[in-house]
Amino acid sequence: MAGSSLLALIDDISTVLDDVATMTKIAARKTAGVLGDDLALNAQQVTGVRADRELPVVWAVAKGSLVNKAILVPAALLISAVAPWLVVPLLMLGGLFLCYEGAEKLLHKLLHRHEPEEQQARLEAIANPAIDLVAFERDKIRGAVRTDFILSAEIIAITLGTVATASFLNQVLVLSGIALVMTAGVYGLVAGIVKLDDAGLYLSQRASAFAQACGRGILRLAPWLMKVLSVIGTAAMFMVGGGILSHGLPPVEAAVHHAAQWVAQDAEQLLSALVPTLLNALLGVAAGLLSLPLVSLGTRLWQLLRPSRTR
Numbered sequence: 001m002a003g004s005s006l007l008a009l010i011d012d013i014s015t016v017l018d019d020v021a022t023m024t025k026i027a028a029r030k031t032a033g034v035l036g037d038d039l040a041l042n043a044q045q046v047t048g049v050r051a052d053r054e055l056p057v058v059w060a061v062a063k064g065s066l067v068n069k070a071i072l073v074p075a076a077l078l079i080s081a082v083a084p085w086l087v088v089p090l091l092m093l094g095g096l097f098l099c100y101e102g103a104e105k106l107l108h109k110l111l112h113r114h115e116p117e118e119q120q121a122r123l124e125a126i127a128n129p130a131i132d133l134v135a136f137e138r139d140k141i142r143g144a145v146r147t148d149f150i151l152s153a154e155i156i157a158i159t160l161g162t163v164a165t166a167s168f169l170n171q172v173l174v175l176s177g178i179a180l181v182m183t184a185g186v187y188g189l190v191a192g193i194v195k196l197d198d199a200g201l202y203l204s205q206r207a208s209a210f211a212q213a214c215g216r217g218i219l220r221l222a223p224w225l226m227k228v229l230s231v232i233g234t235a236a237m238f239m240v241g242g243g244i245l246s247h248g249l250p251p252v253e254a255a256v257h258h259a260a261q262w263v264a265q266d267a268e269q270l271l272s273a274l275v276p277t278l279l280n281a282l283l284g285v286a287a288g289l290l291s292l293p294l295v296s297l298g299t300r301l302w303q304l305l306r307p308s309r310t311r
Contacts (some may be wrong), residue, residue: 055191057141062187064145068152069179076156077171080164087157088248094150095244096287100295101147102237103288109234147237154244155182193229197222239277242284256280 079086159178163171196218203215246253260275 055195058187058191058194060141061144061148062183064141065148065152065183065187068145068149069156069183072149072153072156073172073175073179076153076160076175077168080160087160091154091157091244092248094153095241095248095284096291098147098150098237098241099245099284099288100291101143101288102234102241102284103292105234105237106285106288107292151240152179152182154240193225196225235281238281238284238288240284242280242282242287243277245287246280246283252283 076087079090156175156179159175160171163174166174200215200218200222203211204219206212206215246256256276256279259279260273263275
């Protein structure tokens with residue numbers, strides 16, 4: 001579950017950084033004939049544009065994550081003390097939101113593949129060094145922070161369950177420690193992933209032929225890695241969200257468990273272990289697609305009712 005949560009977070013951040021990668025690729029193609037080495041040029045473009053602008057995006061999401069933890073830790077302690085029955089419904093609500101966001105991303109990728117004017121405007125804005133990428137991508141960064149909030153709530157709730165019988169001070173220390181370690185670990189790893197291209201550039205400029213080969217391999221791999229992580233991250237939203245919903249609905253959880261046992265009778269152990277994850281993902285897709293029209297209807301009703309209230 002923790003791995004799926006990490007992939008879901010990387011998906012949101014890689015979506016933000018994909019715009020810069022697209023601009024870099026276009027610039028490399030246009031000038032590769034002049035400079036002769038499109039991989040090295042790609043890395044130089046990355047260094048000139050992405051190196052100074054990727055990490056601020058990751059840092060912006062990491063700061064939002066710390067704010068999330070500062071809200072969630074005391075809230076979790078309060079809810080567990082006053083109304084522990086609220087934990088599961090709140091987690092299910094967050095899981096449903098993850099499924100909704102995953103379905104929204106999926107439909108957007110399927111229905112809006114060709115948006116040349118919008119894409120051109122984004123590329124021009126990203127290519128302009130006077131434009132702050134963090135400000136330009138503020139909406140997507142907020143989306144990543146929202147995703148982090150739900151995933152953090154799930155992990156904190158699980159942690160709180162393991163220390164439920166401990167003293168209040170120990171609960172505070174454990175929750176705070178997990179929150180800090182989780183944030184540093186996740187976003188440190190994300191920062192390392194988005195800086196792979198700079199590591200490739202560094203190696204490609206070394207004197208060693210082996211280092212140069214490794215550097216070129218990293219430069220070739222890095223853009224594809226971000227795209228693959230984006231796809232896997234969207235799938236992880238369904239797996240995590242569907243898993244939360246499944247655990248909150250005992251009949252559904254029992255059905256998933258029985259399905260896994262049935263497959264285990266005639267299948268390999270690995271396949272039987274994958275069945276619950278796949279079923280949870282399918283549940284997440286179904287819940288996300290069903291929630292889309294409901295959210296759309298609710299948004300329209302809110303827009304209709306809001307002006308009448310302000311008059």
